[in-house]
Every structure is written in C-alpha cells, then in structure tokens.
Amino acid sequence: MSQPPESPKVSLFVTCVVDQFYPEIGESTVRVLRRLGVDVDFPSAQTCCGQPAFNSGFWSEAIPLARGFLKTFAGDRYIVAPSGSCASMVRVFYEELLHDEPDLLEKARAVAPRVFEFSEFVVDVLGVTDLSSFVGQTGDTSDRNVTYHEGCHLRRELGVTTQPTALIEGLPGVQLTEMEQVDVCCGFGGTFAVKFSDISTAMLQDKIEYVQATGADTVVSCDATCLMQIGGGLELNGVDVRPVHLAQLIDERIGIESGISRAQPR
Amino acid sequence: MRPDTKNFKRGAAKALGNERIQANLLGLYNGFDRARLAAADGTPDWELMREQARAIKAHTIDNLDYYLELAASNVEKAGGTVFFAKDADAAAGYVTDLALARGVKLVIKGKSMVSEEMSLNERLTDAGIEPVETDLGEYIIQLAGETPYHIIAPAIHKSREEVTDLFEAKLNSPRYEEITELAAEARRQLRDKFIRADMGITGANFIVAETGTVALVTNEGNGRMCTSMPRIHVAITGMEKIIPSMDDLGIFLRLLIRSATGQRISSYVTTVTGPRHADDEDGPDEFHLVIVDNGRSRLLADPELRESLYCIRCGACLNACPVYRKVGGHAYGWVYPGPIGAIVTPVMTNLADAKDLPFASSLCGACREACPVKINIPRMLLHLRKEVTEGRKYPTERNRSVLEALAMRLWRLSLSSPAALSIANSVARVLQKPLLRKGRIRWLPPPLSGWTPSRTFPAFVRPFRQRWRG
Secondary structure, eight states: OOOOOOOOEEEEOOOHHHHHHOHHHHHHHHHHHHHTTOEEEOOTTOOOOSHHHHHTTOHHHHHHHHHHHHHHTOSSSEEEESOHHHHHIIIIIHHHHTTTOHHHHHHHHHHGGGEEEHHHIIIIISOOOOGGGGOOTTOOOSOEEEEEOOOHHHHHTSOOOSHHHHHHHTSTTEEEOOOTTTTSOOSOTTTHHHHTHHHHHHHHHHHHHHHHHTTOSEEEESOHHHHHHHHHHHHHTTOOOEEEEHHHHHHHHHOOOTTOOOOOOO | OOOOOTTHHHHHHHHHTOHHHHHHHHHIIIIIIHHHHHHHHTSTTHHHHHHHHHHHHHHHHHTHHHHHHHHHHHHHHTTOEEEEESSHHHHHHHHHHHHHHTTOOEEEEOOOHHHHHTTHHHHHHHTTOEEEEOSHHHHHHHHHTOOOSSSSOTTTTOOHHHHHHHHHHHHOOOOOOSHHHHHHHHHHHHHHHHHHOSEEEEOOSEEETTTTEEEEEESSSHHHHHHHSSSEEEEEEEGGGEESOHHHHHHHHHHHHHHHHSOSSOSEEEEEOSSOOTTOSSOOSEEEEEEEOTTHHHHHHOTTTGGGGGOOOOOHHHHHOTTHHHHTTGGGOSSSOHHHHHHHHHHHSOTTTTTTGGGSOOOOOHHHHHOTTOOOHHHHHHHHHHHHHTOOOSSSOOOOOHHHHHHHHHHHHHTSSHHHHHHHHHHHHHHTGGGEETTEEOOOOTTSTTTTTTOOEEOOOSOHHHHOOO
C-alpha cells in the first residue's frame, strides 16, 4: 500500500467567543476539517487575538494579547479560525496594532500568510468546493432552506466572497436563497453594539427583515459574532429562523463516518 | 458652521425616531448607492482608474506645497487673485471684505461645503449683503434655515411634501404636487437673483495646478451661471482639491460623477481660468480663488490620517454607510457627515468634543469599498479611536473613560492565560445564573445594558478548551 499523502496540518484558532459561548462551532470546525483529511491540533495556550481592545482604542491592552497569540501560534502549521473577523485581526490589523513594535511586527508578518478563515481554508487551501462526495451515512439530508449573511471583515478585509456560498451550494438538501443587502453589516461591530445600541439595533432590524423575506429556516454565517447579533435579535423577536455557523451546517449535512476521530463533548 | 459634535448620540436618536426621515433616507441605498454600483460595473477598468486616481492624489498631497504655489501662480497669470486662508474665519473675512469693498449687495452661491465651514451666509448677512443659494437642495436648506444633510444631496432628508409646505410658507407659492413644479418655482424665484447679483460664489471640485483652472461639476447649471453672470466670481475650496494637470482631470471627473450620482457625466462640467479675457464675450471682471486650510494641515501632518485629504467629496461613503443611512447627516454635528466626516471633523474641529464620531461605526468597511480613491477609512477610524483613549496628538486632553479603561484592563487580565480564562469562565457562569432564562441572557447590567433591549445574549458555557480531547 502506498503512503497516503501527508495531511495538511492545522492549528485551530478557536476564538474567544466560540470558546466561551459557542464551543459547538469549534467542535464542528474540527470534525469537518478532520473529515476532509486535515490534521488538527488545538494550542491550548490561546485566549484572544485582542480585537475588542484594539477596536476600542485600547491598543496598549491589545498588544499583550497579540504577543500571546504570536507566541502560541509560532511554527509552521496553518492557523484556521471559524471567524472572518478574528482571522482579519491577525492577518490584516496586527500590521496596524504592532506598527511600533518591530519584533512583534516581524512575527505577525510571518504568521499572517498561515492564517485562514474556515471556508477560505477549505476552498482555497484544501481545494474542496463540492462537499457532496464527503457526505457520510449519518448526514442530515432533509430539505433545508438556507440564507447566508456575509460577514464584513470576511468580505472586505480577507476578500472572501464566493467560498462560503460555494460550499453551501454543494451540500445535499440545501436550498440557498440570497437575502437582500446580503453584504450590509448586521450592526454587531464589537463594542459598537452596546455603545451605539440604538443604531446597531436599527441595522439589525433591517437584517432580520431581509432574512425573513427569504423564507429561509436557517441563517448561516462564518462569524459567531454576527450570529450572536442576528440570532439574539431573531430570538427576541420570536422569529423561527435558526442561526448556524457554516461549519455547523456542513457538519450536520455531511455527518461523520465511524473511525474519524472527533472532538467529543464530554 | 459652529461644530456641535458633542451630541452625536442625541442627534442619532432623533433621526432614528423620525419615521419620515427614515423613509427619506432609504433613497441613499436604493438610489445613490445602487446607481454608483451600476455605473462602476459599466465602466471598463474601474478598478484601474481607482488605483490611478489614488496614486495621483497621493503624489499631489505629498507635494502639496509645490502644487499650491504652481496653482496660485497660474491663477494669477490668468488674471485672477489668490488668497490662502489659514482658517474659516480668515476666508469668510476675505470674501466679506471684498464684497463690501466692491459695493456688492447681492451674492449668488453655487454649492460649496467649504463655505459651510466658513458660515459664509451668516457673515455676509451680518455685513448687510444678501446671499442666495442657487443649487436647488441648498436653496431648500437655506429657506428652511437648516444645514446640509449630505455633501452632494443637502436636502435628501426632506420629502416632496415637506418642500411643498416650505415653499408655501416661505415663498407664498401654491401647493405644488409635482417635483418639477417645485423646481420651476425655485427657478422663477432665482432667475431675478442671477440677473441682479454682483458676486457669484462657487466651490471648486478641482483646481488644476498647471493651468490655474477651477473645475466645477453640477447638474442644474446654476454653478455655471454663478461663474459667468455677476461681475465678480469667487471660488472657494479646500487646499486638498488640487490636481497636477488637465491630463488628470478626466479620470477624476469619471470617478467623481459616477461615484456621486451614478451618472456617466453630469449635466454641466465648467472650467474657469481667471476672469473674462479680452477676447471673451462674457464672464466676470474679477476672479478670486480662496484656498482654505482650516485644519487640513493637521490632517496633512499626520501620517496616519493624511490620506483623508485624497477625498474628492463624492459622498459615496455616506451612501454606502449603514450607520449614515440610519442616523443621517445632522447627527455628526458639522459640515462633513458620514465615514469621511468621522475622520476629518474631529481633527478639523476638536477631538475632545467629537470623540463619539470615530466610534460610531461598526468598522464594516463599506466606505472603503465605495471610495473612488480607495481611502482606507476604517483604518483611520481605528487610529482616531486610539487617539481618543491613548493619544496626545491633537489639542485635547486624553478622553478615555476611566471605567472603560478599568473594564478593558480586567477583560485583558482575564485573557492573560488559559488559567485566568478558566477562572473568569467559572466566575461568569456563577454570576450569570440569576440572569438566565432558558439558557439565554435577557438582561445585562451596564455597560452592556444596551445589548439586551433588542437581543438576547448567549450564556457562558463549559468552554471549548475544556471539551477538547485532542
């Protein structure tokens, strides 16, 4: 038997929001990557990339977190995050944050090319677009009407526009309906959502309206924070649309064949 | 215009609560923004033009002293007079003194945002001179005693019905039902002013340095009449409006007009080089160009914010901005609203007062995507946020809130190691217990209290890191 080609090696950058609030998104990310033949590890020293402090103007609080991140993710593995925004922080915004910290900046520049958002990694690095051939016996094939919300940092900082919808369209039983103003912000924006809550809410209400107008039963995003905003609004408004992360949707749809190791809830 | 930037939140709430304004603001996306996208789509090499225009602007702004002198000497060669105004007050003083010295009684004005910086209408009125706005939107705003809501569509917040009411109240005109009738009424009112005016004041979309030419882009023809009918023409503009040569004008006209209104070309593009020359049939006897600094030097001197001077004032970032589309123009409290306003206003006026502006953004980046010269507005917002909390660059004390700084420090310490994070997670899971309903949080205390009126919040759970088994 010939040696199988070496698996791509990924360190999961789970992000603090997924770690603390949505661990199931992290687990789905791991399961899907493993199903696609990726060697995934989880550097346990990771905490947060520092974006909340950076975006709030507290760069001096963000820098120690960036330093921690760069130390934790040193090496040569790919770094994959189930978040366009957190991936942007490392890949794009560390350049600004660490402008006056030459040693860290050098490390950030070395790390940046290894950082990917989940859908971007699957499509651009693994070269997988059509997931139908990965569907296992336990995959959910019931009909599902899905709409996709485009995360701002994913689109405009990372330039990831077609990868998530390409992946969704390859899933069995899934009908994708594009919402109006799909690329308009949901109003999250980190601390913006509480500092300017009435503006954030007005933006959210538009988003909910556009989600509802598609008739979808599921709204998919590549960012847990967009889902926090949209899902929180859907729930309070009693709208029966389920917010799910792309990794979760794929995880449910393709199922997991036996023999594939998984990060299991205890 | 006196800045009133302290009350952004109040102004935003006012607009959010006004159904009529919300309805009128829908046009920004459905009208302007989509028109811009369609125009960009239909233009070959659009991205290449954006890059090229940005490069021209970067070069010009980096060599601004040279190009300003070149422009001034060429305006003078063409028979015009140039005045460099250090600030808005000096600019308003120059124009008012000139008008008084020439016995001007009536001034007609084309659209000029810089004249708003100068409170020029107020200054002229105080000197006993009547200023009349001739751009239809500006005319409406002047009648209403308001300030422009948008840099290219000053009356975008007003519906047709409101203008009908306004014209009836102020002009004693019939209750017109059609926009064309309202426009015709304004035209009738203004015709006499054009004929009688002694001075025309316009802005300038571009100053072409190599020829000393002022270029104006308008749709109503009023701008051209302001430059040609009265005996004196004064063009007022910010010092960043310089471009090197006539060869550069084409690309900027294409970008500006498509980005502003989605048109391929505006109804009028006027170029003015000095006053009437000996062989011209008509034109003013005098031409003055007032080039205004008014805080732009501070933007120029700041390497992080310098690119804000690349702005060609097309308004595309306003139309693309989901925040501007909700809160409108008046909330920003000064001449330039929206994303570009959130950069230039704090520096040109006062960061301490305007400190909310850089934060009033979800950093979605739609502005940068829309900008015809690719100004990286989110990046500059982030730098200004840092200035507010940590910086000392601008004439203001630090503006950080002590409580927020404390919260940020605690937050950061909770993330300083996996052990600290585990403790924080355990503490949070105990503290959140009284707040939980069906596993979701429905009420949060300050400073997070803004979240829960419109959204539920997820509960802290057993974190991924503890579930991970490799």
